[in-house]
Amino acid sequence: MRTTRNNNVAISCCSSSRNLVYKIKPLSHADSKRLLFKRIFGGEESCPSNLKEASTDILRKCGGLPLAINVTSSLLATRKTEQKWNEVRSRITSAEGIGSHMKHILSMSYFYLPLYLRSCLLYLTMFPEDYEVQKECLVHRWISEGFICGKDGEDLVELGDTYFYELVNRNLIEPVEVDYNGKASSCRVHDIMLDLLIDLSNGENFSSLLSNKANLARRIRRLSLMGNEDEGIIEQLDVSHARSLGVFRPTKQLPSLMKSDVLHVLDLSGCRGLENHHVRDIGRLVQLRYLNIHGTSINELPKKIGDLEYLETLYVDPGMIVLPESVSRLKRLTRLYVGTGTKLPDVIGNMENLQELRSINPFLQSTSFPEELGKLINLRKLGIHWRTSRSVGSSYKEKLVSSLCKLENFNLRTLNISFWLDEEDDFIRDFGFPRLNSVRTIRLWVGKFCWIAKCMLSHANLQDLGIMSGKIEQQDVETAGSISTLAEFGVFPACEGPVTITSRGFQQLQEFRFTWFNGLMFEAGAMPNLKELALTIPMYMLNYSESCFDFGIQHLASLATIHVQIDCRAVKAADVAALVCVLKSMAVAHPNRPALKMRTICEEDMLPDE
Incomplete structure (x- = not known):
């Protein structure tokens, strides 16, 4: 299935008949009213009578378009007086054509935004249409651009997160990868909204796209290369006044950065064609705050990177073996993301402003690493890979654990361990491990579950546990269930026998990820707060029958979503179709009618039907 606003595109996607094009109709007035009132008041019955006259006119002007209604409802929800609703009604003027009418409504929502959110929203013009924008990277770029200004001591990342979710709540960006707690880890911008933002951006000369040649006649303030540019044009670009440069395509060419004295953000992530010589002169970017070279072929940084005294965020590729010693001179570096095989400078303790560090293997570092780590007293988030070698003795490990305890006594709030x-x-x-309140996530990639049981049970705030390999038994699952704070639990290896989830454990669990093997059963009262159940089903490992999927799902009282991934290798298409029917019936029969989201993999390896 494909969706488009262009009828010619829809027709061109059809192999034979135009009858395959389905034209979505606007919502009826009754459905429009139901949507509006549900979003603002929870239902029409809760709407004050003095607002209903204005709502009728507003809905008429929304034309049955869900996006327009959602955005308008967000606008009205913060202005629940008759005067304010009449103001909105008077400003929504009629316009010919759905596109222009929709844009007018959306533009009202933009101009009603607080000033601190307008720049954050306009910044999304830096990303391609339908691109999934990761919240974490977006917030870090907002910070580097100076869009987020907190009070003394305020966590700018947390403040940026609130900005992100405010845009989501106002329906100006679409949440993607929504977690069990309702929080999205990424977003997209609706194409109509993006069109509007690009128009606004052009008017303010906020950002430039090479597809819009009018922008290139003016001073470039922010530039995105999205993959459809002529390489000859790129060579001639003057980015000496640019504050942000992002690249969204495999490329071997960048504009000259020799005179980019005001560049704050350089995001080259995912550009495999870029190599070490592309960042040879990076030390000249004296104002650089954000550098992302993750997913490139850049495996070495120049020594001059230590000259970037304003650098706050650094993402390097996991293939980078060594960071130059000069990185330790980056006094303002706040966030450093490296690979598990990356060796850090010996004197990392000099980076006194560091607040987030991941994902490091402490056992690849120098002998002074535990002591240096203990000097990072402003560290708030830390991710480590506990992967020792035979040459590492107990003394080094004891010093490392001692430093972790020291950091927790200062500012460490989140410690994730693999x-x-x-x-x-x-x-x-x-x-x-000693009892650490900062431990939030534990992953066991290699080893036996019983080896980490003592460590796992000692942490008071463990929220996410994942068993990625090995074998587990019923008693191991029961041990995990005894962790009262656990909200997420994933089991991916084989199991020695059937697993039964009783009512005695997992009282706070909200997400359960499970690889199907030879039996699962939920008893009455099991996992009372579970919202998401994610199943991976390798059909080639099962003696498939409908009865094997009668596993007590009806006992999951809070279940809202079921994610299913079906591995189709070495089975027939008819068996896969039968399983899909069983899963659909199972979801329909559940009292909550949970959303069922299914995907199949390895379809090319299915057996032919006889």
């Missing part, structure tokens, strides 16, 4: 354990690493089995 374990890669072997038989010879007895430190975790015998001593475990």
